[in-house]
Amino acid sequence: MVSVTRTVFGDLPSGAGTVEKFQLQSDLLKVDIISWGCTITALEVKDRQGRASDVVLGFAELEGYLQKQPYFGAVVGRVANRIAKGTFTVDGKEYKLAVNNGPNSLHGGVRGFDKVVWTPQVLSNGVQFSRISPDGEEGYPGELKVWVTYTLDGGELMVNYRAQASQTTPVNLTNHSYFNLAGQGSPNIYDHEVTIEADAFLPVDETLIPTGEVAPVQGTAFDLRKPVELGKHLQEFRIHGFDHNFCLKGSKDKHFCARVHHAGSGRVLEVYTTQPGVQFYTGNFLDGTLKGKSGAVYPKHSGFCLETQSWPDAVNQQPVEIKAELAPSEDSQGLRSSLNLSDTDLWEIDQVSGMFRIPLCSSSMSPSTFLEESHLTGHLLSFPYFLSNNKPKEAFIFLNAFQHEFSGYLRCIQFSAES
Numbered sequence: 001m002v003s004v005t006r007t008v009f010g011d012l013p014s015g016a017g018t019v020e021k022f023q024l025q026s027d028l029l030k031v032d033i034i035s036w037g038c039t040i041t042a043l044e045v046k047d048r049q050g051r052a053s054d055v056v057l058g059f060a061e062l063e064g065y066l067q068k069q070p071y072f073g074a075v076v077g078r079v080a081n082r083i084a085k086g087t088f089t090v091d092g093k094e095y096k097l098a099v100n101n102g103p104n105s106l107h108g109g110v111r112g113f114d115k116v117v118w119t120p121q122v123l124s125n126g127v128q129f130s131r132i133s134p135d136g137e138e139g140y141p142g143e144l145k146v147w148v149t150y151t152l153d154g155g156e157l158m159v160n161y162r163a164q165a166s167q168t169t170p171v172n173l174t175n176h177s178y179f180n181l182a183g184q185g186s187p188n189i190y191d192h193e194v195t196i197e198a199d200a201f202l203p204v205d206e207t208l209i210p211t212g213e214v215a216p217v218q219g220t221a222f223d224l225r226k227p228v229e230l231g232k233h234l235q236e237f238r239i240h241g242f243d244h245n246f247c248l249k250g251s252k253d254k255h256f257c258a259r260v261h262h263a264g265s266g267r268v269l270e271v272y273t274t275q276p277g278v279q280f281y282t283g284n285f286l287d288g289t290l291k292g293k294s295g296a297v298y299p300k301h302s303g304f305c306l307e308t309q310s311w312p313d314a315v316n317q318q319p320v321e322i323k324a325e326l327a328p329s330e331d332s333q334g335l336r337s338s339l340n341l342s343d344t345d346l347w348e349i350d351q352v353s354g355m356f357r358i359p360l361c362s363s364s365m366s367p368s369t370f371l372e373e374s375h376l377t378g379h380l381l382s383f384p385y386f387l388s389n390n391k392p393k394e395a396f397i398f399l400n401a402f403q404h405e406f407s408g409y410l411r412c413i414q415f416s417a418e419s
Contacts, residue, residue, distance in 0.1 A: 001026070001027075002024060002025065002026050002124070002125040002126070002152045002153070003023075003024075003025045004022060004023070004024055004025075004122055004123070004124070004125070004126065004127065005022070005023045005025075006020060006021070006022055006120075006122060007020065007021050007023070008020055008021070009021035009034045009035075009036075009041075009062055010061065010062030010063070011062075012062075012066075012117070013066075017117050019034050019035050019036045019062055019117060020034065020035045020120060021033070021034050021035075021041070022034070022035075022120065022122070022127040022150075024125070024126055024127070024150065024151075024152040024157075025152075026152050026153070026154055026155070027154065028045075028046065028154050028155035029043065029044065029045060029152060029154075029155055029157060030042075030043070030044040030052070031043045031044075031150070031152065031157055033127060033150055034062075034065075035117050035118050035119075035120050035129060036062065036065055036066075036115075036116075036117055036118075037065070037073075037074035037075060037113065037114035037115060037116065037118070038074065038075040038113075038118055038129045038148045038150075038175075039058075039065060039072070039073040039074045039075070039114070040056055040058075040073035040150075040175065040177050041056075041058045041059070041065075041073055042054045042056060042058065042293070043055055043056045043157075043177070045155075045181075045267055047265035047266050047267055048265065048266030053182075053183035053184075053265070054183065054184050054293065055179055055180060055181050055183060055184060055267065055269075056072075056073055056177050056178060056179055056180075056184055056303075057072050057073075057177075057178040057179075057180065057184050057292055057293075057296075057298055057302070057303045058072040058073050058178075058184070058292060058293060059072070059292055059293060060292075060293045060294070064290075064291075064292070069290055070176075070178075070285065070286065071107060071114055071176040072176070072177070072178060072292075073175070073176065073177045073178070074113075074114035074175070074176050075113055075114060075129075075148050075161075075173060075174070075175055075176075076107040076108055076112055076113060076114050076173070076174060076175075076176050077107075077108050077112060077113040077133075077146070077171065077172065077173045077174075078108050078112070078113065078133060078137070078138065078140050078144060078169070078170070078171055078172075078173075079105075079107075079108055079140075079170050079171065079172045079315070080107055080108070080172045080173060080174040080176075080279075080307065080309050080310075081106070081107070081172065081174075081245075081279060081307075081309060081310075081312040081313070082101060082104045082105065082106050082207075082208060082209055082312050082313055083097060083104060083105040083170075083313055083315060083316065084103075084104055084207075084209045084313045084316050085099070085103055085104060086098060086099040086103075086104060086105035086139075087316075088170065088315040088316050090141060090168050090169070090170075090315075091168060093141075095139055095140065095141060096139055097109055097138060097139040097140070098110045098138060098139060101207075102207045103207055104207055104208075104209060107176070108138055109138035109139065110138065111138060112138065113131070113133070113146070113173075114176070116131060118130060118131045118148070119131060123149070123151065125151050125152055125153065126149060126150045126151035126152055126158075127149070127150055128147060128148070128149040128150075129147070129148045129149075130145070130146065130147045130148075131145075131146055132144070132145050132146075133145075133146060135166065135167075140169050140170070141167055141168065141169045142165045142166045142167035142168065142169040143165070143166040143167075144163055144164070144165050144166075144169060144171065145163060145164040145165075146161070146162070146163045146173070147160075147161070147162040147163070148160070148161055148162075148173070149161075149162075155414055156414045157414075159175055161173045170314070170315040172309050172310040172314070173309070174279075174307040174308060174309040175307070176305060176307060177305065178283060178298075178303030178304065178305055179260070179269060179303060179304055179305070179306075180192075180302060180303045180304070181260060181261075181262035181265060181267040181268075181269060182262055182264060182265060183265075184292065184293060184296060184303070185292065185293070185294060185295075185296030185297075186302065187299065187302060188231070188299070188301045188302055189230055189231075189282065189283070189301055189302065189303065189304050190229070190230055190231025190232075190234075190301065191229065191230075191231065191262065191263065191264060192229070192230050192260050192261070192262050192304065193227045193228065193229050193230070193260065193261040193262070193263065194224055194227065194228055194230055194233075194258070194259075194260050194280075194304075195224055195225065195226065195227045195228075195258060195259040195260075196224040196225070196246050196257070196258045196278065196280060197225065197248065197249070197255075197256055197257060197258065198217060198222075198224070198225070198246035198247055198248055198278070199216060199217060199218075199225070199247070199249075200214050200215060200216055200217060200246075200247040201214075201215055201217055201220075201222040201244050201245065201246050201247060202214060202215070202244060202245040202247065202277075202311060202312065203215050203244075204243075204244060204312075208243060208312075209312065209313050210245065210311065210312050210313055210317060212317060214247060217246075220237075221233070221236075221237035221239050222242075222244065222246070224246075224280075227259075227261065230282070230304075234282075240284060241281075241282035241283070241284035241300075241301060242280045242281060242282045242284075243279070243280075243281045243282070243284055244279070244280060245277045245278070245279050245309075245311050245312055246277060246278050246279075246280055247276065247277055247311075248273070248275065248276055248277055248278060250276055251274060253274070254272040254273060254274050255272060255273070255274070256270070256271075256272055257271040257272055257273045257278050257306070257308060258270070258271040258278060258280070258306050259271075260304070260306075269306075269414070270414045271306050271308065271414075272414070273308035275308040275309055275310065276310060276311065277308070277309055277310060277311045277312075278306055278307060278308050278309070279305065279306075279307040279309060279312070280304070280305070280306060281304065281305040281307065282301055282304050283298070283300060283301050283302055283303045283304060283305075284300060284301070285300075286298045286299055286300050286301070286302055286303065287299065287300060288300075
């Protein structure tokens, strides 16, 4: 049984509107979400003794979220993560974005999806937020209608993203919650045991843009396929932390992504997703200057993020070239896509369980790594690196198709406590 309560969280300056808070509560979890940026402001989980603690970093008052802060708990977009030099090309036209992270554009720009009020709708077991991102917002092409839905079921919090675009545009949505399973305000996450189900990761340059290499984790600090205690692991490999994309196995169903265990409390966080990547970030840029809930300060490595998403700078990375030959799988269940090869604008993608086969022409990356048996499943938006600047006509039909609409579970987190 889930209860949903709705209250006022605060008012924006200069009469710009009211921000509401929605509290979802089950026997195992209690989560607070506000309409400013679809932000998770609190998430209470019981330990092995049955004592509840808030395990996400953030602020008690709206003012904290209006100041410059590192996206605590927010939905980020239109494109999460970094776009190199704030530029990309679609259909032969170059688009320039705001540069807000060194030489790059980060998390949608100066005023991304985290810095706007969303329209809420209460559900029986959660809340759905929606907004329309106008054509040209933060430099992105086309109008984009977006829905983000949070639902609670026992110890499982589900985040579902859906979007419709009026024209071709990159889209990459995620939630940017920072977790500390010892309880927010605890000084570090070094005693957390981390597992990520990924055989490969993306090395990055000095500005944290992927180099284009897809590197195996075997024998490196990035091999987290078996549990590692984070503090000891960082010391052993002499690294300052993680801020990297781990390459996940594609699946049409939500699949296991990562697990974090805190032995002291017995709390366990598991993440499931349909996305092709997860950005594991260990709070490397937290510096203790922000005052959070209950007077807590957040120093370096006091929280971690597991951001399920498409790969960073996907719109600019080397593509896998494809032919515009698509057909629904014969064994697809549920909603199918409506395909009209003579008018790509009529294509609608809602493939919670649909599947499309993609004939591959050639590949600068190993298809077997990302496309099991040469097909994509789940969200086609998971794969925007198929955009080909060199072959815009070949890529156009497919790009229009998967950017027009997508739907499904991009993130599912489960909490439990060991007995």
